[in-house]
Amino acid sequence: MLKQKLEKRKMQQQAVAIDDNKPKTTTTTPLPGTSSSAFFSQPFWLRFYEIECDLNEQLATLELPITIKCAYNPVQYAASLHCAYLRRYLNGRKKLIFIGMNPGPNGMGQTGVPFGNVRTVRDKMQLTGEVLQPTVLHHKRPVEGLNCKTEEPSGVRLWELFERLSGNSIDTFAQQCFVYNFCPLAFFDEAGHNITPSELKGEFKRQIRDICLAALDKLLNLVQPEIVVAVGSYVYTTLGKSSFCKSVLLIGLPHPSPRALNNTNWAEKSTAFLQQHNLIKIMRNEV
Numbered sequence: 001m002l003k004q005k006l007e008k009r010k011m012q013q014q015a016v017a018i019d020d021n022k023p024k025t026t027t028t029t030p031l032p033g034t035s036s037s038a039f040f041s042q043p044f045w046l047r048f049y050e051i052e053c054d055l056n057e058q059l060a061t062l063e064l065p066i067t068i069k070c071a072y073n074p075v076q077y078a079a080s081l082h083c084a085y086l087r088r089y090l091n092g093r094k095k096l097i098f099i100g101m102n103p104g105p106n107g108m109g110q111t112g113v114p115f116g117n118v119r120t121v122r123d124k125m126q127l128t129g130e131v132l133q134p135t136v137l138h139h140k141r142p143v144e145g146l147n148c149k150t151e152e153p154s155g156v157r158l159w160e161l162f163e164r165l166s167g168n169s170i171d172t173f174a175q176q177c178f179v180y181n182f183c184p185l186a187f188f189d190e191a192g193h194n195i196t197p198s199e200l201k202g203e204f205k206r207q208i209r210d211i212c213l214a215a216l217d218k219l220l221n222l223v224q225p226e227i228v229v230a231v232g233s234y235v236y237t238t239l240g241k242s243s244f245c246k247s248v249l250l251i252g253l254p255h256p257s258p259r260a261l262n263n264t265n266w267a268e269k270s271t272a273f274l275q276q277h278n279l280i281k282i283m284r285n286e287v
Contacts, residue, residue: 043091045086048222072188074110080131118152122146139192183197228244230252
């Protein structure tokens, strides 16, 4: 536990040290345990990130089942890129938030950005940052950061559609919208197969759901969206238990993964869905 706390403190110092216009410094880093006035004087994105760090501490105490070889947490080892994403696109409350399930191995698992295929993060968002290594690395699941050559199909589909519907501008999209993931962990079995939270079993599955849901409610209370779009059936069902989502509009968008059943023409179906719910105007920052 002491090691986890020290790692958390180090990552927070690194996150705060990165400033768009100033050289790095770690001498004035606000950390958990400070007063409430200090918390509310922090940048909005950093208040969000500190809730994530608390979640990571809780998740680190869980014992993996024997069917799971290792778990990656890119919010930790890709903290630099993850915080660059938060800093650029989460400067205040959002009207609409899209919530996916968990990191894909070649998306957020490489970049720390939800659905963050490398090309989108590096070339479209123009984010930069150091990506370290997971605590336990699976030999079949290397982490290469922005040098990864394999694109995440879900990320390509989602961000290309959102960019196009937002007038070819992710910055326009981000004026009122934000993309996030329910769980920060990617799970792999002995053979290196990607095991999603929906595919976990027993008590461990329940623990992941309950811990992540409690943290997500805190994050949603901070961001205060009016509309929550659950990306995929697992997230939609899980968010039905969210205390925050009981007070806002919660709707479900099919997951862009090619692994999902009946998922041909995802972009066309999703465009029709977003039009049906009058969300494209929000994505274009027109309302």
